Structure formats: C-alpha cells, structure tokens
Amino acid sequence: MQLKSFGSIFFFSLIGIFYYSYFSVGQYLIESNTAEISTHQTVACEKVLTYRIANIDEKYDISNSELKQVMRKVESLWEQSVQKELLQYKKEGEIGIHLIYGDEQQRSQNEKQLSRRIKTLDHRVELMRKSFNRLSKKYKEKSGEMEKALDKYNKAASKFNKKIEEWNKKGGIPRSKKSEVEQMQKDLKQLQRKGNRLKTAAESLRQRANAKSEQLNDLVDRQNEMIAEYNSRFSEVGRFDQGQYRVAGNQKRINIYQFGNRAELTAVLAHETGHALGLDHVDNPKSIMHAVMDKQNIFDLSLTKEDVSALRQRCNNY
Structure with a gap:
C-alpha cells in the first residue's frame, strides 16, 4: 500500500514597493x-x-x-x-x-491651503502605510506557519511512504500493522488540511495586502502630484x-x-x-x-x- 504525497504549498510575494517625498517650502x-x-x-x-x-x-x-x-x-x-x-x-x-x-x-x-491638503493626504498615506505593514506582517507570519506545516507534512509523508515501501517488498502490510497504518494516514490527512487552511489564509492576506498596497501607491501618486504643484507654484523665493x-x-x-x-x-x-x-x-x-x-x-x-x-x-x- 502506498500513499500519494500532497502537492507543495506555494509561497506568494507581496507587490507594491512605494516611495513618497516631502515637499520643501520656499522662504519668502x-x-x-x-x-x-x-x-x-x-x-x-x-x-x-x-x-x-x-x-x-x-x-x-x-x-x-x-x-x-x-x-x-x-x-x-x-x-x-x-x-x-x-x-x-x-x-x-x-x-x-x-x-x-x-x-x-x-x-x-493659496500656499497654506495646498500645504494643508498635502499634510492631510500625508496623514492618510501614513495610516494606510501602517495598515499595509500590519497586513504584510500577518502574511509573513502566516507564511511561516504554512512553511512549518508543509515541512512537517513532507517529513511525515516521506517516513510513511518509506515504511510502506519496505513492507511491500516483503509481501505487503502485516495484519498487525493495519491499525498503525490507518493512524498514520489519518495524521497525514490532518496535516494536509492544516496546510491547506494556512495556504488559504496566507493567500487571503496576500490579496488584501496587495490591494492595500495599490491603494497606497495611488495615494502616494496623488500626493507627489500635489507636491510637484506646490513646488512649481511656491518654492521659488518671492520678494x-x-x-x-x-x-x-x-x-x-x-x-x-x-x-x-x-x-x-x-x-x-x-x-x-x-x-x-x-x-x-x-x-x-x-x-x-x-x-x-x-x-x-x-x-x-x-x-x-x-x-x-x-x-x-x-x-x-x-
């Protein structure tokens, strides 16, 4: 008797590397x-x-x-x-x-109004950045749990398959080992379900983090457009x-x-x-x-x- 091993649980990368700059205020x-x-x-x-x-x-x-x-x-x-x-x-x-x-x-x-708009947007960017970081951290933690569960499953499956292979070479699984084999199969299925749950949870966090990253990048783009407008209108020294x-x-x-x-x-x-x-x-x-x-x-x-x-x-x- 042989047990087919389960497929690997894939790891996912987070998209959304983002940058934002601060505007410089020209002095009058x-x-x-x-x-x-x-x-x-x-x-x-x-x-x-x-x-x-x-x-x-x-x-x-x-x-x-x-x-x-x-x-x-x-x-x-x-x-x-x-x-x-x-x-x-x-x-x-x-x-x-x-x-x-x-x-x-x-x-x-006009300068003060645009400056306030930039600062308000900066606050929103900061809040969203913190939210993205929290989701990213949770994703990494869940991915770590998934990796450990996958490693544990693979080791147990390898041990089980090796044992089955040895018995098959000797003519089959002994009757006295039937309950042991059933328990090992049950344990492997539990490890498989746990790995799949962790995979699903990690994928959900990845999608949420990536969606948050896209929103964050959109905000940063808007902020940088405002900064460029501010600098073009107000950064030159006026006398x-x-x-x-x-x-x-x-x-x-x-x-x-x-x-x-x-x-x-x-x-x-x-x-x-x-x-x-x-x-x-x-x-x-x-x-x-x-x-x-x-x-x-x-x-x-x-x-x-x-x-x-x-x-x-x-x-x-x-």
Whole structure:
C-alpha cells in the first residue's frame, strides 16, 4: 500500500514597493519698505506717537479688538527698552493702521491651503502605510506557519511512504500493522488540511495586502502630484513688501499687505512702527529693524541690541 504525497504549498510575494517625498517650502524674503517717507516724521521720545485702527479688509480673520491686542504687544516691546511711553492707541490717532488684502496675501492663503491638503493626504498615506505593514506582517507570519506545516507534512509523508515501501517488498502490510497504518494516514490527512487552511489564509492576506498596497501607491501618486504643484507654484523665493510706513503730507499710515499668523503680524507691525518712531534699518538679520523679515524669532519676539541701540540713540537726541 502506498500513499500519494500532497502537492507543495506555494509561497506568494507581496507587490507594491512605494516611495513618497516631502515637499520643501520656499522662504519668502519679506522686505519692509520705507519709500515715500517724509523727512518731517515723528521722532522717538519727542512725543507719544498715537495710532488708530483705520481699516481691516473683511477677508482677514481678525477683529479691531484683536488688532489692538497685537499693537499693545508692539507698544510694550518698544517701550520696555527705554522705560518710556512711546505709543498710544487713540480713536483719532495720527497714524492709521490698514490691513490690505492684496495679491501677496492671496498667494499666502493659496500656499497654506495646498500645504494643508498635502499634510492631510500625508496623514492618510501614513495610516494606510501602517495598515499595509500590519497586513504584510500577518502574511509573513502566516507564511511561516504554512512553511512549518508543509515541512512537517513532507517529513511525515516521506517516513510513511518509506515504511510502506519496505513492507511491500516483503509481501505487503502485516495484519498487525493495519491499525498503525490507518493512524498514520489519518495524521497525514490532518496535516494536509492544516496546510491547506494556512495556504488559504496566507493567500487571503496576500490579496488584501496587495490591494492595500495599490491603494497606497495611488495615494502616494496623488500626493507627489500635489507636491510637484506646490513646488512649481511656491518654492521659488518671492520678494515683496509685507508692510510699509508711508507719509504723504499730513497723512501717516502703516499698510500691512501680508501675514501668515498673528506672530508674523506682530513682527511686521513692530518693524513698521519702528519706522514710525524714526528708526532706519539695522544690519543684524535677527533684528526687528532688519530690512528683511526672515531670521527673526517671531514666536518669541524681542529687540536685539542693535534695535535697542537705534531707539536709544533717537531718544537721546531729545
């Protein structure tokens, strides 16, 4: 009596090698321009400089009271350095503050919107990647179990077939070994069923992992398309004025054209207010009064020694 061995259980490879890149954000060099400033401007410490909230474009998400709070921070920033009142809000203040929603702010909003879309998609990619990794891990574990079961079955089948072959050469299976042979056949069938179950489970995991991999690759393709769009539209350095202090005749105004958040608005207003106090640009790139708003720590804004020196020099003249 001979028993036919079962076919091998195949191993399956997972498809879906995927890559995704991160986008680089181009920095805007934002210069504060003092063009058209009158030579008859107010000088720091000569008198208290008053200001008013003149106009806020409705597209900005900031109220009059919130803008006043920002200006109070600006007041404190400059006044603490000389221990003297320099700025004061008045309803009819001499300097009008205007928040003007222009092309620069629209560009900034478009950039933030596309950036948020990329980050949202990145989150989805990360979740799907984790799901794919979990399925891949389960598939590998199940494939390992299948391999062990197949090896155990093949060894048992080989031992059984060898035994049967020896008995056949001697004239057949002895009657006394019949129950032993039946038990060995039963054990082999159990090993076969277990191997098939593991094969089915592994195949199911493989298909699910591959489907997840295809979905993941589609998301990564979409993400990379967005990244390419972002880089083509926003990665080049753009140079424009975030704000200006302007004097025309008796009219004095601070125009703010673009800011990304309240911290940046505070920094730009502090810079333009510095001009209103009579200060020129300084050389330190970390200074509020540097020509380019790029290196300042806007989230912990403070005057540098160059800023303080410039202000004290103006104050000492009066």
